[in-house]
Amino acid sequence: MTIASWTQWICFVALSAGVVIGSLGVVLLPNIVYSAFLLGGVFLSVAGLYLMLNASFVAAAQVLVYVGAVNVLILFAIMLVNKKETLAEIPGLPLRRLLSGGVCAGLFLLLLRVDVTTPWAVPGPSPVGNDATIRIGIHLFSDYLLPFELASVLLLMAMIGAIVLARRDVFTVDVITGEDVDQALIEKMRTPLLVETTPTQNPALEATR
Amino acid sequence: MFVLPGYDAFLGFLLISAAVPVLALVTNKLLAPQSRSGERRLTYESGMEPIGGAWIQFNIRYYMFALVFVIFDVETVFLYPWAVAFHRLGLLAFIEALIFISILVVALAYAWRKGALEWS
Numbered sequence: 001m002t003i004a005s006w007t008q009w010i011c012f013v014a015l016s017a018g019v020v021i022g023s024l025g026v027v028l029l030p031n032i033v034y035s036a037f038l039l040g041g042v043f044l045s046v047a048g049l050y051l052m053l054n055a056s057f058v059a060a061a062q063v064l065v066y067v068g069a070v071n072v073l074i075l076f077a078i079m080l081v082n083k084k085e086t087l088a089e090i091p092g093l094p095l096r097r098l099l100s101g102g103v104c105a106g107l108f109l110l111l112l113r114v115d116v117t118t119p120w121a122v123p124g125p126s127p128v129g130n131d132a133t134i135r136i137g138i139h140l141f142s143d144y145l146l147p148f149e150l151a152s153v154l155l156l157m158a159m160i161g162a163i164v165l166a167r168r169d170v171f172t173v174d175v176i177t178g179e180d181v182d183q184a185l186i187e188k189m190r191t192p193l194l195v196e197t198t199p200t201q202n203p204a205l206e207a208t209r
Numbered sequence: 210m211f212v213l214p215g216y217d218a219f220l221g222f223l224l225i226s227a228a229v230p231v232l233a234l235v236t237n238k239l240l241a242p243q244s245r246s247g248e249r250r251l252t253y254e255s256g257m258e259p260i261g262g263a264w265i266q267f268n269i270r271y272y273m274f275a276l277v278f279v280i281f282d283v284e285t286v287f288l289y290p291w292a293v294a295f296h297r298l299g300l301l302a303f304i305e306a307l308i309f310i311s312i313l314v315v316a317l318a319y320a321w322r323k324g325a326l327e328w329s
Contacts, residue, residue, distance in 0.1 A: 080267055159277070
């Protein structure tokens, strides 16, 4: 083996170990914040694996979207939840663990069988290196133009849906001051003493306006 | 077979950048005086005393910004191949990218109109 292949082998082993150990940590650690940070590490390792497979654009997209955005979103979602709660003990936990362990082991055996029976030695098309991103761009603007434009519509829909869901207009009014208590139900920042629902049916409020 | 050029420097950069925090912590451990009592144990030695745990409830406004950021992050990823292949694509692709961006400007306008970008 040459030095280059040795380097590649070491990188592959390190990245795979990162993926496996990180995923185990994500599943097994009791603190959910540690799990979220480890998930970022797993995403980074997967990006490194993409890079080793000559897919630099996919690796960059992985880092940008998953590590940069999705993982941050997951962390914020965790931090929105106020505190740790001690959950009630689930009845029949050993049996459930046994069953899920059995299912996981079966799936793993299936994967192993696929790994063994697939003829991997077939040489695929030769990798194109840095031209891959250019080729993706050319395909995106010729063959896959409609999906590309539809992706923008999909992003628009996702944006509108996210805003509608996260910024739900809560019709609550602080009785004392008469002002709209924006986001009161969602944020629980301050709880007014008396919450008036549906302010249009409140004659006192109409007078203050 | 790994064919991407220029990643040897990247590997070296990665190793050096991984060594920086390790070296910083290890040299601190070796050189700093070993008193571990009183103020020394605080997170910020000369700052405010921290109250409570580190796990506090974030405001939902951070989440709104993160949501908007995800959308525009994905948009950026879509624009990367266009920017790289710009010289080979020509005017039509430029107009197509403009359409793509203008549809997402509608999303930005919606977010702006709904006050998702404001800190009120």
